């Protein structure tokens with residue numbers, strides 16, 4: 001299994017292939033509706049065995065006469081972004097070759113040869129996963145997103161390209177699968193087979209992590225790589241008044257490292273989309289939603305647009321990257337003149353987000369980038385506090401953050417890493433996932449192949465309960 005990294009990658013290299021109109025997706029397909037049953041059971045596969053297996057040349061695929069016809073998609077219509085995952089088979093079997101229509105070929109070419117569709121559709125080429133196996137077929141997963149506000153345009157285009165003749169059902173999740181259900185029927189005569197977004201999210205996380213050894217990672221603080229530790233240390237039980245890493249210099253010392261997530265349970269899953277959902281995951285089929293907050297990625301983007309006049313997430317993030325929140329926020333030292341040592345509050349900690357903005361003088365001199373940075377820090381720290389409280393209430397050590405708020409946003413990831421570790425005195429670990437916001441859509445795609453879902457779930461073993469209790473720390 002490898003992730004695709006090459007020239008033309010959107011996020012990695014910033015280059016784009018020429019824009020094409022939004023897709024005329026999907027061939028007429030009878031995706032059989034399945035009754036829901038627990039998708040999780042053995043056999044168990046280790047990461048090593050699995051990786052080795054993936055590298056072997058594929059045996060000839062016996063035709064699966066019950067498999068839904070291509071193309072295979074999973075869709076997550078979220079509050080801000082719609083995510084589409086497309087499975088491109090590596091080989092086409094004879095039965096399919098005979099049946100394959102020009103339209104289907106065109107769809108494949110259209111999706112895989114472009115990385116931009118219309119003005120707003122994007123394929124995240126750097127996330128592409130090659131040599132994935134779904135329902136006995138090997139192929140490539142392609143990751144595509146467009147703003148949910150463009151669903152209307154997407155449907156119109158789909159209709160004009162004859163999509164209605166190609167597909168009649170698609171597995172979909174997210175609030176939009178409910179909200180736009182009628183529109184899909186009216187515009188393209190396509191019914192949405194709706195899956196719960198949190199079920200799909202967890203199934204997608206487990207599958208992608210099982211397929212990609214690099215999926216899970218963390219940001220190592222400077223004291224984990226001693227060469228840098230003289231200049232900045234982030235976390236210490238004895239010295240509780242160290243500065244939080246708000247400065248660029250401090251943040252630049254965090255280093256990304258892979259994390260083996262093969263024994264993950266229990267873990268807290270914090271999905272930062274438009275809003276935030278916090279889940280306790282005890283096993284693949286055993287989870288509950290423990291909390292949430294409406295102050296999420298949508299809040300960051302909305303406030304940033306209001307405060308700075310920016311018009312995209314990328315612009316908001318780039319403003320924040322060059323800003324300084326300490327001109328906007330009131331710090332502990334602005335109130336105490338230094339640390340509030342008795343309770344371990346460093347002088348550089350934010351005491352009051354946006355607390356300086358009650359002063360007309362300060363408002364007059366504040367920059368757009370400082371406002372963007374303060375907005376990012378405010379939203380991130382609030383999510384960090386909620387996650388930390390949930391994790392300690394639930395006696396959980398691993399906190400996995402996902403969702404597209406973390407896209408191109410290392411600043412928030414590093415702040416979350418610091419906050420988890422500092423406020424828990426090193427007990428909590430913040431973890432992140434390469435495919436950030438695509439897990440719900442992958443979970444939908446997996447519905448085509450419940451057996452595969454079982455395998456990725458059983459790869460993630462449940463640890464003995466002795467590893468799980470906070471009392472052991």
Ligand SMILES: Nc1ncnc2c1ncn2[C@@H]1O[C@H](COP(=O)(O)OP(=O)(O)O)[C@@H](O)[C@H]1O
Pocket residue numbers: 077078079080081082174272273274275296297298299300301313314403404405406407437
């Ligand atoms: N290109 C983008 N356009 C808009 N928001 C983006 C973009 N990239 C990242 N984001 C961030 O991701 C959030 C949406 O995350 P996502 O996981 O897709 O949630 P949802 O399912 O609610 O759409 C946005 O609120 C914003 O903070």
Ligand SMILES: CC(C)(COP(=O)(O)O)[C@@H](O)C(=O)NCCC(=O)O
Pocket residue numbers: 078079080174175272273274275276277291292293294
């Ligand atoms: C309603 C949602 C599940 C929708 O998911 P999203 O599109 O934001 O990813 C999510 O926005 C959420 O959990 N909001 C927080 C609601 C609350 O607990 O206050």
